[in-house]
Amino acid sequence: MNDTLIPDLSPEERFRQTRRDFLATSSSGLGGLALASLLKQDGLLGGDVNPLATLQPHFAPKAERCIFIFLEGGPSQMDLFDPKPLLNKYDGQALPDSIIGNAKFAFLQKETATVMGTKRVFKKHGQCGMDISDLLPHIATCADDIALIRSMHTNQFNHLPGQLMLNCGAALLGRPSVGSWVTYGLGNASQELPSYVVMVSKGRGLPGGSSTWSSGFLPSSYGGVMFRNGTSPVLNLANPDGITNEMQAASLAALNDLNHLQHKHIGDPEIASRINSYELAFRMQSAAPELVDLAGETQATLDAYGVNRIEPPIKSNLGGIGNFQTFSRHCLQARRMVERGVRFVNVIHASWDHHSNLDPQLAHNCQMVDQPIAALLKDLKQRGLLDTTLVVWGSEFGRTALGENRPGNKAITGRDHHPGAFSLWMAGGGIKGGQVYGATDDFAWHVDRDPVSIHDFHATILHLFGMDHKKLTYRFQGRDFRLTDVHGEVVKGLLA
């Protein structure tokens, strides 16, 4: 039962099934079992009762883990990834109705809006000759590993619904995030760290807060665990003042013994499961601080990620000031996490919502993320991890070719939200790098070729993890829910 995969059972059903089998076959309870055997990986408990027990995917996976870099707010695609020479030619002129159609905007005044040119210079990079802006010189050196999708589109033009769409597959609160679905489908490969970790550096703040990594209607054990900055990265990880590790170990021993006595008396397998949880927590107490302690990294690595670099001055920034080192650290920690069996890592930065002051602020944000993200890709590659680690750069939507002329603006210095077409890239983990997928029109307004919806993007991620997005379901409110709702096609062209 444990090893065989029953194709038409969802992980939920498989879990309940194994649990049922467990309950049905455990006739004498566990009181007599030694603790060591309780804790053995894939042992009686690890394999059968723990909802985070590892599960087999539907078919052989290409990706075993994912680092999803979510740059909140909508970075401008035509200033970063999707060069549009006509922007400067038409700078200051209106776009014809035939292009704009009945588009809705958050702030832009449609009647008087005009095209905003770009100062960016695009060059071809890598053997593939991928056009990337001068704001991303480091990432440009990884072009041959990157599949750049220029034809993403979404149906949400406001931040939070758009972000919920990107992260959770629906523009509604209460849905599980991609990381939660992956954890639900595959379980936790680590015996001492959470399966799904989130790191946030913020300026203006993340609109959805923790709903961005929520388990939604899935059990909370599948939700993301936010890692904090500092030596106690998980909330409540550190012992209280006055409790040493030695005391903690002895406390746990007493706790386990008393729990065992109770288990012997009552026979509830949940007690054994609870003992297991405490052991895992205790291991996490040493594993998580070790994870964020960079003392073992070489100077060359620290420098490559820019962990100690100096942030250039800027007067004000939506994405915050003082995040350079934090973001570098998050990227390096992300590598350390996937090395240690964490399956899904969210690296989040807010915000890239450049309605105004786009040029200086976009440049500042890019400078912050460019070097560490490139370092991460190269570091993973050099360690042989990139092949099995999917790296994603993405945001909830893109921005308009039209400059933002919201009432009260003195000058046009930014762009409004644009869901109709935007760029996102993926690398590693079964992705065919060195390619540009899809294309947009002359103003990055509409997708011209090979559109990729958010559902397609999600279906592709699940596929890389060896899961059929149509079969990964969870029954809620009388319906089998999927990450992709009733949509989504795997984008074959992105696969290696």
Added chain:
Amino acid sequence: MTLASSRFFCLSLWLLPSLASMAADRVQFNRDIRPLLAAKCYACHGPDEDKREANLRLDLRAEATREAIQPGQPEQSEFWKRITSHDVEEVMPPPSSPKQLTESERLLFHQWIAEDAEYQQHWSFQPIRDPIPPPGEASHPIDAFICAELSRHNLTPAPQADPATLIRRVSLDLTGLPPTSEEVQKFVAECQRLPGSDLPYLRLVDRLLTSPHFGERWARHWLDMARYADSNGFLGDAVRPNAWRYRDWVIDAINRDLPFDQFTIEQIAGDLLPNSTIDQITATGFHRNAALNTEAGVDKEEARFQNLADRVNTTGRVWMGLTVGCAQCHTHKYDPITIRDYYSLYAFFNNTEDRDEVSTKAPALAEITQDRRQTYVHMAGDYARRGPDVMPASLSALPALQDSGQREANRLDLARWLVSPQHPLTSRVAVNHLWSKLFGIGLVSTHDDFGATGEPPSHPELLDFLASQFMRQGWSRKQLIRLIVTSATYRQSADHRKDIVALDPLNRLLSRQNRLRLDAEILRDSALCASGLLTRNLGGPSIKPPLPGDIFDVGRSVKWEVSQSNERYRRGLYILTMRSLLYPMLTTFDAPDAADACVRRERSNTPLQALTMMNDPVFVEAAQALALRVIREAPKDIDLRLRHLFFLVLNRPPQSVEIQRLSAFYREHYARVESGGKEALNILGIIESTTPSDQRLQTATLVGLARVLMNLDEFINRP
């Protein structure tokens, strides 16, 4: 095929005498056939005409027997040929469907057709009956139903739990707080003085039912269903400064045992009652609790549509146990709910505007009826695609609304329809919710799905008995809970039984009680209660216990000003619920996210829970206060102090082997604290200044012990 690995068997386990005699029994449509048709066939051959294939529908007998099924003649039936065909072009379900039939399921279909292919109305749409409890020795009606089923399986109930367990169980269940040591001792002594008498227990139950904490405990369940939060959700997640007034209304309504029919009417249509009171208008906050997108540039019409759809879905779910939300985009695939039905229900809410009432008359967030709006069917659930006009109406498969004459039916008519004695669902669903809180799972295990894909009740007659009893006793929540907790079934021991692991691994027959992991809030309350820290005030604005800056700072505009003094030690249900910043301790223990109506909480068991119990400030402070309490209350003898500590936490005296282990731990921990010097005394924390100076070492050691005891599985569970 093993018993446990058959999904079918698990679905219907409690209804079958045994697998061996299954074939001998007549097949019952509701029990055996409908779940199969719904799960495997209705998606293409069910109520939804848009998705219907080959013009065949199997959910109606007249349609199914036109060609596909020849009653009494399975071999002549196209249906049978198709489900047994080996031709990939012919076979049903098609090979591409993830929902394939098993051999035993095919055989069931065969037998059903052979037995004339009878259909039955879905059980939950049939009128509620008033069954007489089966004869037998049991004097309590619930026990009569439960024992009758147990004896069919040659099982007997478990013995009654011991008095200390009973008082802990019923106190946690009725008030969400553990009993005090004095209450336990008094109750145990009374039980010893009156052996075999029910009197001490009945008195205990009556005392708990009148406790003001009863309202807090049961309000929390309702607030889960009301998707109660103190903020709007979405970008900005603005605080709703008056949301708590609705929360307090619920607590008060439950404490004064406002009959459930009136409770329903006031929440759905309190504003439409003649001369409605401020209280009744506050009650309508129920639907105002839904999340609201106020982001700049939001499409107001779309936001409004989503908000009203949420009200329809929530009403269907909470009162009727129906997944009406499925019909928002298309006619329901499994249940007789058309898309037209959906928007007819929507029409009741479409004339409602929200207003933040700031006047002193009604300071709550209330519903006010505005000018009439025409409602349309929205094609494919798209707010912008209008289909035919609809008028407010009840679901077509259920009894009709009372005639409102010339006047268009309104929310008040809807509310009265829901609680009319003819409504087959409301009372069943409400009873099932209450039952589930007292046993961990409802008689219908799919609390939010009483439809075709939900599971049928484990004890249908008992469910109907309780549902009719509930209405007969004036929809009194307290009377119903009293009826349930005074049964022997409820009072059984929760010890696991070896004799049911194969037969009834999920304990659906209730041959014992279930141990239940405490709800998040109750766990916190229990620790505060045992330590004596708990602040017992009822109601008022929500509180903000301490939270590290980097945790709350992740959102856009959340300010978390920590509540002062003893406010932080109030019960968990008073903690401010920000939709973008769910309080981590509560979320870790499966408190809902207020996105949708939550009719059943998970009870997970994770390492993060262990970290929370060991290190979250509220539990550390409770351990500290508890240690000081023991120092103050118990004599200086360490053995007596350990026993007192044990009793305060677990509501029972320790067994000898337990006290031995605790004593050993005390000695080694004392030595470590002693050698730890000043550092080790930091564990005194909030009791640093109040600990007697000559007992600092011992107190610090006891904090360590209190911490261990409050992390025991026994403390974390309702016995």
